[in-house]
Amino acid sequence: MPSLEEELFPSTPGKFKIDRSHNTMNRQFHRCFASTSTMFLWALFLIALTASYLSFQSFVDSGSRYLSASWGGIQWEKQVRNSAQIHRQGGMSVLVTGAAGFVGTHVSLALKKRGDGVVGLDNFNTYYDPSLKKARKSLVESHGVFVVEGDVNDARLLNKLFDVVAFTHVMHLAAQAGVRYAMENPGSYVHSNIAGLVTLLEACKSANPQPAIVWASSSSVYGLNEKVPFSESDQTDQPASLYAATKKAGEEITHTYNHIYGLSITGLRFFTVYGPWGRPDMAYFSFTRNILQGKPITIYRGKNRVDLARDFTYIDDIVKGCVGSLDTAGKSTGSGGKKRGPAPYRIFNLGNTSPVTVPTLVSILERHLKMKAKRNVVDMPGNGDVPFTHANISLARRELGYKPTTDLQTGLKKFVKWYLSYYGYHHGKAVN
Numbered sequence: 272m273p274s275l276e277e278e279l280f281p282s283t284p285g286k287f288k289i290d291r292s293h294n295t296m297n298r299q300f301h302r303c304f305a306s307t308s309t310m311f312l313w314a315l316f317l318i319a320l321t322a323s324y325l326s327f328q329s330f331v332d333s334g335s336r337y338l339s340a341s342w343g344g345i346q347w348e349k350q351v352r353n354s355a356q357i358h359r360q361g362g363m364s365v366l367v368t369g370a371a372g373f374v375g376t377h378v379s380l381a382l383k384k385r386g387d388g389v390v391g392l393d394n395f396n397t398y399y400d401p402s403l404k405k406a407r408k409s410l411v412e413s414h415g416v417f418v419v420e421g422d423v424n425d426a427r428l429l430n431k432l433f434d435v436v437a438f439t440h441v442m443h444l445a446a447q448a449g450v451r452y453a454m455e456n457p458g459s460y461v462h463s464n465i466a467g468l469v470t471l472l473e474a475c476k477s478a479n480p481q482p483a484i485v486w487a488s489s490s491s492v493y494g495l496n497e498k499v500p501f502s503e504s505d506q507t508d509q510p511a512s513l514y515a516a517t518k519k520a521g522e523e524i525t526h527t528y529n530h531i532y533g534l535s536i537t538g539l540r541f542f543t544v545y546g547p548w549g550r551p552d553m554a555y556f557s558f559t560r561n562i563l564q565g566k567p568i569t570i571y572r573g574k575n576r577v578d579l580a581r582d583f584t585y586i587d588d589i590v591k592g593c594v595g596s597l598d599t600a601g602k603s604t605g606s607g608g609k610k611r612g613p614a615p616y617r618i619f620n621l622g623n624t625s626p627v628t629v630p631t632l633v634s635i636l637e638r639h640l641k642m643k644a645k646r647n648v649v650d651m652p653g654n655g656d657v658p659f660t661h662a663n664i665s666l667a668r669r670e671l672g673y674k675p676t677t678d679l680q681t682g683l684k685k686f687v688k689w690y691l692s693y694y695g696y697h698h699g700k701a702v703n
């Protein structure tokens with residue numbers, strides 16, 4: 272005969288002996304209890320199984336993130352913190368997005384050299400030769416600027432950066448640049464210039480303290496505007512390219528973050544920036560390469576055979592405008608995602624105020640390179656280009672002390688010198 276204990280807690284769950292000597296009610300009670308405890312044990316087993324699966328999954332997730340992501344960890348945080356250290360009284364700590372880009376490199380160096388803390392962020396995409404971006408990264412890192420490899424669309428990374436450093440300013444230069452490439456790859460413009468911008472603004476909005484933001488808009492927002500020179504108060508609702516449209520959208524999007532969350536915003540409309548360490552996709556750069564290699568260059572011409580013209584602006588002047596914007600930005604007023612008062616919202620033209628035609632640009636390059644270009648002049652295709660740009664810079668002069676000092680002759684001379692030293696030049700042929 273089984274003991275009472277054996278009957279109440281059968282040693283083999285789900286299996287119990289039928290004792291015909293017990294009455295029917297007793298049997299039913301036992302059966303019911305045994306099946307309930309079986310279910311209970313099964314349920315426990317399933318819960319344990321699910322819990323261990325989930326924790327294994329999260330272990331795998333975080334493990335693979337640390338293995339695949341190039342950021343995170345104690346050492347990484349230390350590098351970020353060191354790079355953000357301020358070394359002058361009243362200095363700022365700046366997150367520079369697009370730090371391995373053309374303008375980002377120069378601005379990072381200028382800030383670091385005067386003692387500000389700078390942390391760079393760049394996704395090193397392949398829109399143009401990433402080895403040039405890596406070389407720029409080495410340059411800024413040799414001056415103590417740590418560049419994080421990551422995308423402005425990565426909200427977790429941005430939040431982490433703001434956890435590690437209380438940035439006072441963000442210099443947002445990461446973008447999909449280039450006017451004509453927008454017809455080939457429209458999605459990349461939406462990804463970087465719209466989605467990436469919003470992700471960055473969300474991180475800035477939530478950061479405590481909120482940083483002030485200075486970011487790169489573009490002269491292309493003036494689109495088909497015919498009134499010259501272009502002033503910030505002019506109409507900008509006729510963009511000629513998707514690139515221009517995303518930059519214009521950026522101006523509207525940043526306005527809403529200023530209005531709702533109290534973020535201090537300064538948008539800079541850059542006018543065809545050129546110089547050493549420049550972008551290979553831009554005309555002055557690709558013309559130089561082709562002239563040196565004896566290849567033809569295509570020069571677009573506007574309606575009625577009118578030459579296209581640009582208000583080419585030298586990089587050092589642009590850097591002064593960027594730094595001046597950071598210095599005068601004024602604080603963001605929000606905290607905890609809530610606006611506490613009105614914050615500055617500013618837009619400035621950063622141009623040179625002296626447009627030069629594209630054929631003249633080519634002539635200057637020919638002089639500096641001591642080589643003739645093989646010119647192939649064609650009518651401007653409908654590719655998003657505008658016929659001319661010309662900046663009115665009175666506002667930037669007044670508010671930022673912006674005063675460009677480098678003309679195209681001088682600036683291109685410096686560019687050519689850099690180009691030849693970077694790529695090399697042997698017997699009339701550039702290496703590369």
Ligand SMILES: O=C(O)[C@H]1O[C@H](OP(=O)(O)OP(=O)(O)OC[C@H]2O[C@@H](n3ccc(=O)[nH]c3=O)[C@H](O)[C@@H]2O)[C@H](O)[C@@H](O)[C@@H]1O
Nearest residue numbers: 448449450489490491541542543553554569570571579656
């Ligand atoms: O200022 C700006 O807002 C813009 O300046 C440049 O855009 P863009 O002025 O078109 O500069 P380039 O691509 O260097 O072109 C300069 C001029 O050369 C012309 N060009 C370009 C390429 C070419 O093969 N042939 C040619 O004649 C273009 O039509 C344009 O008139 C940058 O590429 C944009 O990222 C920036 O936002």
